[in-house]
Structures are given as C-alpha cells and as structure tokens.
Amino acid sequence: AQKITQTQPGMFVQEKEAVTLDCTYDTSDQSYGLFWYKQPSSGEMIFLIYQGSYDEQNATEGRYSLNFQKARKSANLVISASQLGDSAMYFCALEISYDKVIFGPGTSLSVIP
Amino acid sequence: GAVVSQHPSWVICKSGTSVKIECRSLDFQATTMFWYRQFPKQSLMLMATSNEGSKATYEQGVEKDKFLINHASLTLSTLTVTSAHPEDSSFYICSARVPGNYEQYFGPGTRLTVT
Numbered sequence: 001a002q003k004i005t006q007t008q009p010g011m012f013v014q015e016k017e018a019v020t021l022d023c024t025y026d027t028s029d030q031s032y033g034l035f036w037y038k039q040p041s042s043g044e045m046i047f048l049i050y051q052g053s054y055d056e057q058n059a060t061e062g063r064y065s066l067n068f069q070k071a072r073k074s075a076n077l078v079i080s081a082s083q084l085g086d087s088a089m090y091f092c093a094l095e096i097s098y099d100k101v102i103f104g105p106g107t108s109l110s111v112i113p
Numbered sequence: 114g115a116v117v118s119q120h121p122s123w124v125i126c127k128s129g130t131s132v133k134i135e136c137r138s139l140d141f142q143a144t145t146m147f148w149y150r151q152f153p154k155q156s157l158m159l160m161a162t163s164n165e166g167s168k169a170t171y172e173q174g175v176e177k178d179k180f181l182i183n184h185a186s187l188t189l190s191t192l193t194v195t196s197a198h199p200e201d202s203s204f205y206i207c208s209a210r211v212p213g214n215y216e217q218y219f220g221p222g223t224r225l226t227v228t
Contacts, residue, residue, distance in 0.1 A: 033215055043204060045157075045219035052215070091156060099145060099170070101217060103156045 002027045002096045004104035011109050013082045020067070021077040021107045023092030029053075033095035034075040036066065039106075040088040048090075051075060079109075087111045115141045117209050119220035126197055126227055134192045134223045136207030142187035143209035147217065148180075151204040163190045197227040 003026040013019035025034065032053045038046040051059045051066045059066045067076040079086060092104040116139040126132045136146055144165050149157040161171045161182050169182035181193040190209075194201055204224050208217040 035216075037219075043206075043222045043224070045206065045208070047216055047218075050215055095215065099147075099162045100159065101147075102159065105156050 002029075002094060002102060004092055004094050004102055006092055006104040006107050008107045009105075011107055013079075013086075013109065013111055015084060015111055015113050016081055018078060018080045019082055019109065021079070021090050021092075021109065023075045023077065023104060025073050025075060025092070025094045027073075027094060027096055029096060034066070034068070035093040035095065035101065036064070036075075036077045037091045037093060037103075038086075038088045039091060045091075049077065082111045084111050084113060115139075115209070115211050115218040117143075117207065117218045117220040119205075119207055119223050121223060122221060123224040124226070126225070128198055128227055129196055131193055131195045132197060132225060134194075134205055134207075134225075136190045136192070136209070136220050138188045138209045138218070141209075141211050143190075144187060144212060145210050146184060146190040147208045147210075148182060148190075148192050149206045149208070151206060151222075153204075157206060160192075194225065197225070199227045201225065202227045 005024045034051045036048040049061045049064045051068045063080045065078045089106045091106045095101045118137045120135045146163040148160045151157045160175045161169045163169045163182045163184040165184045171177045184190040206222040208219045
C-alpha cells in the first residue's frame, strides 16, 4: 500500500539557518511524483516543489530543494536561509496516479528570530 | 499561475441542515477537481475525485449520499454536506488540475462548523 511518512511532528530552526524536513514514502509504482506543500495558519496550501520519479536531478525552486534518494524512498525538503515567514505546516505528498495524491501527516516548522 | 476559488470561506450551520460549498477554477478549465477534508492538526484526506460530466469517485469510508459532489462544468464543482452533524465540522479544501500539468492548484478552503 502506498504511504507517506513524516517522522518530525515539529521542528525549530534559527532564522537564516538551513533546515531539512524528512519524508519517506512507500509505493510499488515505477512512475510517481513527490510534492511538498506549505500550509500557513491561514489554511491555504502553497505548492513548493515537485520531483518526478524519473527525474535524475534533484528539484530546486529558489530557497527550496528536494533531496531525492530513490533507492531509500526518501524525498527530504531542504529550506535554506530560513525566514520568519517560513513558519508553517509542511506536507510531503505522493502522487500515485493522475487522479490521486496522498499526503503525509505533516511537520510543523517554527523559525526562531 | 492558475487560481482556484472557494465559496464560502466559512460557514456555520445547524445540525440536520445541508450546506453547499463551491469550488471554481478562475482562469483555466479543470476536467478533474479534488475534494479534501482536514481536521484540526491533521493532514489532508482525499474525499473524492470529481470529473466533469460524470459521477464522482469517492474514497473508501466516505459516504457518497452524505457528501454530494456535482461537477457540472469545466470550471465549477460543488460539495454538498447533507444532514450535517457536529462531527462533519472540518476544513474542506478543493483543488483542480491543469490538464497536462502535474501540479494541483488548491482553493483557500472552507471552514464548516455544525452546531
């Protein structure tokens, strides 16, 4: 069965430091996609980054990068130079078919000034 | 980028009544829309996938007679919570997919409180 695991319920990081949010997944599909979303307290879901299972290079989007280790089934999100506005819930998600995306339990990130 | 709106942003209703939530794709046509439910401090749970012009596909454990989904046009999907109960109080979020694009665009969510 497909599953997403985020083992860090909460994380703290000092402003301007880098932080890594962990995500592991389980799927028997050969073709799949991995997403990271940010959800601030307002509730909106903000797309951060996407990695396709056949992409050879790790995805990067500005301060966000995805450390994709396919053999380990891990897709960790790295946020560089943390900002106060990065404080939010972060969800890792696995696309298991065109019509279905499942979300991990989330990690609450708090950036300390 | 693509914009998805939801209306209302919040609603309070009495137990036993029905409430309708609208999800619109504002600047693109969405053949597929998704409805999620999120309880406080929990993750998003997919309720159903809504395809234009056809019946919605519900996830296991979601009562299709209680959560009615209608995707009547390429820009509008509606979720009706029928005979609402306090345990239906939750944050309901829709999303839509741009054809040919991997990304789902999320609406701002609707907070439902059933008293």
